[in-house]
Amino acid sequence: MATGEAIAEGGRDFIRDIVAADLDAKRHSTVVTRFPPEPNGYLHIGHAKSICLNFGIAEEFGGRCHLRFDDTNPTREEQEYIDAIEADVRWLGFDWGRNLFHASDYFERLYEWAELLIEAGKAYVDDQSPDAMRIARGTLTEPGKNSPFRGRTVEENLALFRRMRAGEFENGARVLRAKIDMASGNINLRDPVLYRILKAPHPRTGTTWSIYPSYDYAHGQSDAIEGITHSICTLEFEDHRPLYDWFLANLPVPSKPRQYEFARLNITYTVLSKRVLTTLVRDGHVKGWDDPRMPTLAGLRRRGVPPGAIRDFVKRIGVAKANSVVDANVLDFSIREALNKTALRRMAVLRPLKVVIENYPEGPGEELDAVNHPDNPEAGSRKIKFGREIYIEREDFMEVPPKKFFRLSPGMEVRLRYAYFITCREAVKNAAGEVVELRCTYDPATRGGNAPDGRKVKATIHWVSAADSRPAEVRIYNPLFSKPDPTGGEGFTDDLNPQSLEVMRDARVEPILASGSNSPDPVQFERQGYFVHDPESTSDRPVFNRTVGLRDTFAKEVGGKS
Ligand code: ATP
Ligand code: MG
Secondary structure: OOOHHHOOOOOOOHHHHHHHHHHHOOOOOOOEEEEOOOOOOOOEHHHHHHHHHHHHHHHHOOOEEEEEEOOOOOOOOOHHHHHHHHHHHHHOOOOOOOOEEEHHHHHHHHHHHHHHHHHOOOEEEEOOOHHHHHHHOOOOOOOOOOOOOOOOOHHHHHHHHHHHHOOOOOOOOOEEEEOOOOOOOOHHHOOOEEEEEOOOOEOOOEOOOOEEEOHHHHHHHHHHHHOOOEEEEEHHHHHHHHHHHHHHHHOOOOOOOEEEEEOOOOEOOOOOOHHHHHHHHHOOOOOOOOOOOOOEHHHHHHHOOOHHHHHHHHHHHOOOOOOOOEOHHHHHHHHHHHHHHHOOEEOEEOOEEEEEEOOOOOOOOEEEEEEOOOOOHHHOEEEEEEOOEEEEEHHHEOOOOOOOOOOEOOOOEEEEOOOOEEEEEEEEEOOOOOEEEEEEEEOHHHOOOOOOOOOOOOOEEOEEEOOOOEEEEEEEEOOOEOOOOOOOOOOHHHHEOOOOEEEEEEEEEOHHHHOOOOOOOOEEEOOOEEEEEOOOOOOOOOEEEEEEOOOOOHHHHOOOOO
């Protein structure tokens, strides 16, 4: 049932309201949307908002959503990006079925329609240089000037346009423009370019074409050819809508889609612009499109973010008409929500400090039980090795503790998770005066973590066995930009956070984490956060990426205010 009542969940927004009203009024028998990426980079989380909106609406209202590559600029587009985009949309949980299209599928028809515009006196070939054309376009406050070539006859225009297609002219020598209104208050209507000469091979059409349609010309007509009912795009296209409608009104298109605009996603400490992300990759500021610091879907995936967390985030932020900036904590919140339910608990020590338990017997030690998930008994438990030598987190010890520090310090007793109470007797230092080892004692009566005499400790810390744990590398990712509102403009690299990656090379993890099986599912390192195996993991040396910390430490990490 394709009516407004068909919505099960997901909330309403002004676009869904429009779709519901159109279906109720029987303006369309079914809703058809599309996600139209240009294959000139990897998808980022801003695209995820658009994907969830377009595919989500199709799902909720029983329609369909097309994946259409807007492949009109062969100089910047690559097969690698096409493949990555398809993989990312699937990973996010959406399926276009048979509805995979390309603007290039329509190049021939778009060309024929351009000839129709010429024949109707609504398009002309302009020989002005790009600079002259830019100057003649005018400004927001001044009207533009007619091109000296605007008065060409239909025959002359047709002949020239055909020769453009035949490859007779150099790149940039001429363009085909719509003849609309050089004095229009809307600059997009000042004789926009429909075709440019570009002798570049195209990933799909090869060397067939020497001219390529402009985005504005190709986009709306592709929508019309595919029978798109609601063409949903971001706000910067609002001023293009009159042009979108002009083409539909002046061409024999098989359907009349309508364009609706919503606010693009912006996130604090993040730049969502393919141009900037491309530069970061190209200039080596990050390790690639899937660097876990990147806001790309590939980066988020490598960081361990489940696709459901991204869908939840998109639902949470909603769809509106006014631009805004979403706090990066909202995304982290969605990630924690998703992982808290599923991630198995493990112990890992990121910055190890050795502890010798002096009254614990020498020898093989013992096995203790550790639960895999506190809220899910079905996740079961595992055995962990305890022994005379263990590692704890360096920051869980302070020689001279401040008032509220309840973890280890000389004379203090704490609980070792799943094990015993221990008391610190002495801190051993090296020649430089750094603490390199703690000498502690344990209370054998506290096995499992409780004292029979009812005595309490104020802190429980995690640990791993020195003999049994395995070395690992742990990568902690902080925001890529150190400003809440990085410009993304000229000199944007000044805003990069020099501490965006911290590597802990001497971490120690439970042996179960180094089994070589490299689960794609993140685990929780108790007290530390959520972590996932990086693809660079080997069985000798697991590498973990921190997906997200346990608490909101965001403002602290970048030195800002919370
Ligand atoms: P960028 O601005 O990052 O270069 P783009 O708009 O050039 O992105 P496209 O491949 O053209 O990239 O985008 C495909 C679709 O995704 C478009 O409909 C676009 O409006 C939408 N989109 C791009 N960025 C965002 C964003 N930050 N929030 C929501 N939708 C976005
Ligand atoms: Mg775009």
